[in-house]
Amino acid sequence: MTEQTQRGSSFVLEVWGEYGCFTRPELKVERMSYPVITPSAARNIFDAIYLEFDPRTRRPAHRWEISRIEILEPVRYVALMRNEVKEKISVPSVRRWMKDPAQLVPILADATKDEVGTDTKGRTQRQTMALKSPRYRIFGHAVLFEEDGALRQKIERSFERRARRGQCIFQPYLGCREFAAAFELVTGTPAVPVPHDEEVGWMLYDVFDLSRPGANTDAPHISLFRASIRGGVLEVPPYHSAAVRKPGGT
Template identity: 35%
Template sequence: MGYGITLQVSGDYALFTRPEMKGERVSYDVMTPSAARGILEAILWKPAIKWIVDRITVLNRIDFESIRRNEVGSKIPPRNVTAAMGGAHVDLHQYPSEDRQQRASLVLRNVAYLIDAHFEMNPSKVGETDTPEKFYNMFLRRARQGQCFHNPYLGCREFAARFQLIDHTEQRLASHYADIEEMDLGWMLWDIEYGEERGKGKTMYSFQPKFYRTMMRNGVIEVSREVGL
């Protein structure tokens, strides 16, 4: 077990998109572990450490709201990027005015969570002067001062997250669901496992989504490192 921290995050809106919903975006009931890790990495990311989310406490009531947002309807094809990297003259711009689409989204409103997490050292990336104490104190200093590499967000970049470091001496806020013994929130995205293979002069990249059965007990979700799918 590495050095542990507790971070309180909140926001007016959040959207942790379910991957099975393609046409209109629908949020999970609560924050996903990968979204929680993204907030931690926004405050402190270093190749020598790896953040691991231990538990997520749902502080506020789960409340949904339907909104409509403008989005672009397409992405830049990867083959165009590959061609541009090879020296070809390819237009890599997107023109929102020509490709704008309005879509409905079912988002979470007035969210607040406690993230309990720790980091572990990445042996292949550790430098001579890298120590757990160094990165732990670095995170504490940045979190207390509100510093971050980029503004953390709750699922989508337009939904900014506020964060506050919770010291172990401080009293933790109680969950809205503290009196509910158990709630089954169904299958949820745990993380995405990335892979890299080299062969025949090319590098092939792959990714595999991992899911786990989310059980909230007294407002707390224990994030197991053993996933079901």
């Protein structure tokens, strides 16, 4: 499929939660959040409300592109110590256990330790520098992979209806799944962004190739852009612009 760049209606969501963590990839061992939500995390919130799939390919018929993020609460950090799992159950393992329950090997939270007392399996403690009470106003619009007027109308009407009602396919979250997010469709007079200026530097744009319909088996396709917050506003460039760096220099 070839992505069409026609732009339809733009939607504005106000999103907030108790905590948020949008991890800088260069500081992955001990999680350190960006000062603002990333475009990929914002896109995921739009996906949670509505995402249309192509019945022929069973892949997304469109994607949500984020154009602007406004910070509505002061940027505040909080240090958290969390237990994180070191393993996850694989699909092949589950299938083997379904055929032969005797092969079941559970993942234990408190597992064996090596000679120096380090957990070899199970869980590990990690420091997280998260955001406290983040609140954002996010602007986004649908980009169809094959432009179709009737399909665009269906996507935009369905999204607006579900967002107004607070409906979602899965619980939106702010970076980490345990940091649940609330949302509402902005229709009235918006609040003024907080006066925050910061040169963020290279910021994660997305982890998928947004130029084509993706699948959950796709390999990572990391894209980055230079983020600059001015007056509490982060302007996000279009994915296909030269401002977004992608693998291969595309």
